Amino acid sequence: MENIAQIRNLKKSYENGNIKALNGIDLDIKRGEFVSIIGPSGSGKSTLLNMLGALDIPDSGEIKVADYDLTKNKNLNEFRGKKIGFIFQLHNLIPNISACENVEIPMFAQKISSKEMRNKSLSLLEIVGLKDKAEMLPNKLSGGERQRVAIARALANNPSIILADEPTGSLDSKTSNKILKQLTRLHEEENVTLIIVTHDMNVAKLADRVIEVLDGKILSKNDDSLLDSEISI
Amino acid sequence: MSFLSLIFKNPFRNKSRALLSIIGIGIGIATIVALGAITDGLISSAEDTLHAGGSDFTVSSKEQDSSNMGSFGSASFNETWRDKIANESNIEWAAGVYVGNVVTKDDPFFIMIGLNKEHYNMVDLKIVEGHENTAENEIIIGKLASDTINKTTGDTIELDDKEYKISGVYETGNSNMDMGAITTLSTVQNLMDDEGNITSIYVKVNKDADVDEITENIDKKYGDNLTTIASLSDIEMVGEMVDMLNGASWAISLLAIIIGGIGIINTMLMSVFERIREIGVLKAVGWSSKRILIMIIGESVVITLTAGVIGSIVGFIGVEALTYFNLMPGVTPVYTVWTFLKAFIVALIVGIVGGIYPAIKATKLPPTEALRYE
Known part of the structure; x- marks a missing residue:
């Protein structure tokens, strides 16, 4: 299967090079793969996710995602709008517009009519089981429902990859399970590449592959792995 | 959305x-x-004052007198000029007017307009209460002035130490005229101590006559003494x-x-x-x-x-x-x-x-x- 993401010797540092967030990452991710990225706080896992979503620019190295060379391409908005669907720990929905309108937000960059936007938004809310709550404002929805709206929003432009940063981090375990089921179902049924950053080993082990990041590097299989110890428990 | x-x-x-x-x-x-x-x-x-009663232009003195706000700062001039203007070709009518400020108890700049009765219709004057002034000591007061100083038909008003009876209240639709009072030209000339003089001539031209041509002609002929004002921009002070x-x-x-x-x-x-x-x-x-x-x-x-x-x-x-x-x-x-x-x-x-x-x-x-x- 072809690679959807190809990363070579990717480096990123902050505070004049004092903090090396990524320190020579090499990674290939296959189209349709479900990958989870784990690691302790400050290990560089979120920076890696941001690089994959073109939210941040590397200092050096190569990164190609969905046929876009992110180190050379200037039109990163277009890339994010067309190829990536983001899900954040906090849903970050716009509070004064309905669930349906929140799902429409990414579609503004596409040239489609308001009616088409609405129809697509409703069908996405149906996928996440919230069609009946389409007209509700976010503050009338539960935490889990808001995150499901955020998932529907991430799917708005038929992305090649969904990047989820701690998608269940602010939810209780019951709601987390529901959200994870939804994400895995989407991955299986829609063949969407799914990359999740998580602290939670139970979430991580649902993936086809688990990548562990420590001090800005991907741990090799021979390294002492947090994954081995956690999963073996 | x-x-x-x-x-x-x-x-x-x-x-x-x-x-x-x-x-x-x-x-x-x-x-x-x-x-x-x-x-x-x-x-x-x-603008309404300039075109009172539908006049096309106003003639005033070339000399300036900034103390008289009522006449847009122009000095008075001899009333015989009115006859000269009236005799010019294509003139329908010409009305000599004296507009001056008189001190009263209620208003230090009370506007007095001297205008002979035969010219009342030329300024679209309508009596809305009482009757026209008939005696020497009678005046008619504008509706706005009447409301402002709270005086109406039958009341008296003291102008230059002399009492005048208000015989009626008028309206012209021109707020500057309705803010003052009208009496005969000679009475206002006396009040202003300026006998035989007027401050402006309201002029109406014949139908289809060219106003610009007539004013140019008057300016050319009498330009040493008079000036014609067809619009506000012609008056330096108002401008x-x-x-x-x-x-x-x-x-x-x-x-x-x-x-x-x-x-x-x-x-x-x-x-x-x-x-x-x-x-x-x-x-x-x-x-x-x-x-x-x-x-x-x-x-x-x-x-x-x-x-x-x-x-x-x-x-x-x-x-x-x-x-x-x-x-x-x-x-x-x-x-x-x-x-x-x-x-x-x-x-x-x-x-x-x-x-x-x-x-x-x-x-x-x-x-x-x-x-x-x-």
Whole structure:
């Protein structure tokens, strides 16, 4: 299967090079793969996710995602709008517009009519089981429902990859399970590449592959792995 | 949902803040509308005076006398000039008038108009109460003056130590004339101690005659002594007054732009800082910096245009209230498309200028920082 993401010797540092967030990452991710990225706080896992979503620019190295060379391409908005669907720990929905309108937000960059936007938004809310709550404002929805709206929003432009940063981090375990089921179902049924950053080993082990990041590097299989110890428990 | 409807919804998330901004900018807009309507009203009533009773132009002395505001600053001249003007070709009628200021108990600049009765119809004078002045010691008073000094038919008024009886109240529709009182030309000449002189001649030309040609002819013939005034711009003093009022109006508009602009910058900056995370999400879902810029500036313009609508209504009601309670005697406000258009142009400029800085600030936010913002 072809690679959807190809990363070579990717480096990123902050505070004049004092903090090396990524320190020579090499990674290939296959189209349709479900990958989870784990690691302790400050290990560089979120920076890696941001690089994959073109939210941040590397200092050096190569990164190609969905046929876009992110180190050379200037039109990163277009890339994010067309190829990536983001899900954040906090849903970050716009509070004064309905669930349906929140799902429409990414579609503004596409040239489609308001009616088409609405129809697509409703069908996405149906996928996440919230069609009946389409007209509700976010503050009338539960935490889990808001995150499901955020998932529907991430799917708005038929992305090649969904990047989820701690998608269940602010939810209780019951709601987390529901959200994870939804994400895995989407991955299986829609063949969407799914990359999740998580602290939670139970979430991580649902993936086809688990990548562990420590001090800005991907741990090799021979390294002492947090994954081995956690999963073996 | 369209992009436009999002722009219309966003400013009212924080209703009290939006309302305060609207009030602040609305006060500036209301002032612009009110001042515009009053300035246009003053200009219009001055124009009415020039064309009293449908006269086409006014003839006045070339000499200036700034002490006499009633005659637009022109000095008096011999009334025999009236006959000369009346005998010019294509002149339908010419009425000699003396307009002067007399000190009364109630008004130090009470306008007295000396006009012979045969010319009453020429200034569209209508008696609305009582009757025309018949005796030497009788005057008729304008409706506005009557309301202002609270004197009416049967009352007396002291002019230059002599009592005059008010025989009737008149209306001409010209606020400058209705702010004064009329009596015979000779009486006013006596009052002003200026026998045999007049301050202006109202002239009406024959139908289809060329006003410019006639005024040019008069200026050429009698230019050493007289001058013709066909429009306000012909009068230096009135021109200066109009320039001053227009200047004040623009100065207030500029102040409204500056104060309103600072207010809206503050409002929009607070709005942007409250929504940093949201702006990060918009960037993450593919919104371009240009779209975010348009959204923030659009929200700013929505606030200022709302203030424009409310301010225009308040300005209109305020001026009407001043007129209703007779707090601006002699001024009939005039509303033109420009009065409101100017207010809306100011609102639009304030919106765009005030929105630019917060919008640029929003677009410059790196998405990762915006998403991390607590």
